[in-house]
Amino acid sequence: MKIVFIGDIVGSVGRKALKAMLPKLKHAHPNAVFIANGENAAAGRGITAAIAREFYDWGIHGLTMGNHTWDQKEIFDFIDDDERMVRPANFPPGTPGRGHTVIKVKDKELVIVNLQGRTFLPPIDCPFRKADEIVEALKKKYKYVLVDFHAEATSEKIAMGWHLDGRVSAVVGTHTHVQTNDNRVLPGGTAYVTDVGMTGPRDGILGMERLAVLQKFKTQLPVRFVTDEGKWHLNAVVIELHDTGLAKNIQLVRFDEDQVWFD
Numbered sequence: 001m002k003i004v005f006i007g008d009i010v011g012s013v014g015r016k017a018l019k020a021m022l023p024k025l026k027h028a029h030p031n032a033v034f035i036a037n038g039e040n041a042a043a044g045r046g047i048t049a050a051i052a053r054e055f056y057d058w059g060i061h062g063l064t065m066g067n068h069t070w071d072q073k074e075i076f077d078f079i080d081d082d083e084r085m086v087r088p089a090n091f092p093p094g095t096p097g098r099g100h101t102v103i104k105v106k107d108k109e110l111v112i113v114n115l116q117g118r119t120f121l122p123p124i125d126c127p128f129r130k131a132d133e134i135v136e137a138l139k140k141k142y143k144y145v146l147v148d149f150h151a152e153a154t155s156e157k158i159a160m161g162w163h164l165d166g167r168v169s170a171v172v173g174t175h176t177h178v179q180t181n182d183n184r185v186l187p188g189g190t191a192y193v194t195d196v197g198m199t200g201p202r203d204g205i206l207g208m209e210r211l212a213v214l215q216k217f218k219t220q221l222p223v224r225f226v227t228d229e230g231k232w233h234l235n236a237v238v239i240e241l242h243d244t245g246l247a248k249n250i251q252l253v254r255f256d257e258d259q260v261w262f263d
């Protein structure tokens with residue numbers, strides 16, 4: 001089993017990056033399961049049904065979300081019916097959508113789980129206890145489990161990696177939009193990276209137009225942030241799993257619009 005996980009797709013520039021690079025990634029990894037984080041896909045804030053459909057049409061098999069899940073009102077019209085999309089599992093009980101789902105590709109089944117941290121983010125239910133609950137419920141039936149831990153603090157993400165080491169195939173961090181180079185297979189066999197990085201405007205600030213962000217830092221006055229329109233970069237990881245469900249390796253992927261392509 002091979003998984004390609006693409007970090008937070010930000011706005012139209014991020015969607016353009018995905019459209020440009022997905023065929024190349026599919027060519028390089030023909031049998032992989034392709035998962036992406038879509039929480040910023042609609043102008044940096046949430047996702048719409050049309051955008052999700054487009055991602056699936058292009059070949060994304062499953063989508064994870066995060067703290068921006070509810071930013072587009074129309075999400076409430078389709079998230080319950082979209083079996084390929086997960087929002088953080090530790091949102092309060094009764095929240096629309098699902099926290100984990102089974103993605104079927106050819107004869108393989110991969111469970112994707114979304115959890116959200118609560119350090120420097122809203123104080124929701126404990127992601128560690130929720131992770132235990134889900135892993136316990138799944139362990140008899142499924143071998144391949146990928147957790148997208150959407151969190152701000154590097155410490156909380158590293159803690160989740162160790163918490164789940166040996167119990168899931170991979171724990172990948174999202175949300176901070178900057179790729180970290182601590183990708184490794186932990187001793188128990190779980191692939192781990194603190195943050196996959198984002199897919200979107202390369203020269204903004206975390207995907208947002210940089211002058212507005214700079215103005216906010218310099219003046220402390222209210223400023224409206226919009227997604228940047230510049231060139232793109234795409235950040236992802238490629239994870240190879242043994243038949244046991246544990247990881248063989250996890251590699252970083254980073255593409256830039258200015259790179260020269262050899263097809």
Ligand SMILES: [Fe+2]
Pocket residue numbers: 008039040066174175176177
């Ligand atoms: Fe994000």
Ligand SMILES: [Fe+2]
Pocket residue numbers: 039066067068150174175176
């Ligand atoms: Fe986020």
